[in-house]
Amino acid sequence: MKVTSSEFIISAVRPEQYPEDGLPEVALAGRSNVGKSSLINRMINRKNLARTSSTPGKTQHLNYYRINDALYFVDFPGYGYAKVSKVQRQVWGKMIEEFLTVREPLKLVLLIIDLRHPPSKDDELMYDWLKHYDLPVCVVATKADKIPKSRWQKHIKIIKDALVMRAGDELIMFSSEAGIGKDQLWSLISRHIED
Ligand code: GTP
Numbered sequence: 001m002k003v004t005s006s007e008f009i010i011s012a013v014r015p016e017q018y019p020e021d022g023l024p025e026v027a028l029a030g031r032s033n034v035g036k037s038s039l040i041n042r043m044i045n046r047k048n049l050a051r052t053s054s055t056p057g058k059t060q061h062l063n064y065y066r067i068n069d070a071l072y073f074v075d076f077p078g079y080g081y082a083k084v085s086k087v088q089r090q091v092w093g094k095m096i097e098e099f100l101t102v103r104e105p106l107k108l109v110l111l112i113i114d115l116r117h118p119p120s121k122d123d124e125l126m127y128d129w130l131k132h133y134d135l136p137v138c139v140v141a142t143k144a145d146k147i148p149k150s151r152w153q154k155h156i157k158i159i160k161d162a163l164v165m166r167a168g169d170e171l172i173m174f175s176s177e178a179g180i181g182k183d184q185l186w187s188l189i190s191r192h193i194e195d
């Protein structure tokens with residue numbers, strides 16, 4: 001997809017704030033600091049439309065970005081960040097769970113994993129949970145620039161095995177830094193939002 005326009009729409013904390021125009025939505029889930037917001041920026045060729053930070057916990061609400069009047073990216077708060085209070089974690093958990101189970105325009109969830117590290121328990125739970133609700137998932141292994149290409153396969157296998165990835169679910173190698181995987185991810189997204 002050639003991105004000609006991208007726009008921040010809203011930082012939503014309640015379902016009433018979600019857009020009502022019915023455009024297809026692609027959500028990004030993953031650990032705090034894994035690179036969700038950076039991935040959005042790379043996909044739309046913007047340096048900092050989605051706010052990123054080397055400090056975990058930057059994204060705190062469901063942030064909506066409208067792309068080409070064709071779809072929304074929905075950037076989630078990251079999970080697994082120890083400094084987030086228990087109460088805050090429960091609030092986010094409930095907000096994300098509600099979103100994923102009832103959001104009609106949701107067409108695809110990108111589960112973002114750091115290629116360098118084995119998936120966390122939270123990643124495993126998230127993947128199982130998405131499968132349980134029968135949501136279309138694509139695993140995106142990001143920060144691929146940090147691992148030499150000769151070692152990619154080894155890391156991919158670790159991720160696939162830990163998540164017990166189902167046949168048919170795709171895994172895409174990605175780097176927001178180097179631009180790896182961008183075209184492949186766009187074509188996968190295009191397929192899902194056309195369905
Ligand atoms: P939260 O909003 O806290 O959940 O974090 P996030 O998942 O949105 O992560 P963010 O995009 O803010 O990136 C976190 C850090 O990782 C930043 O310092 C980024 O520059 C860095 N980063 C993200 N993607 C990549 C990548 O592909 N390669 C490299 N080398 N660094 C990356």
Ligand code: MG
Nearest residue numbers: 036037058059
């Ligand atoms: Mg973020």
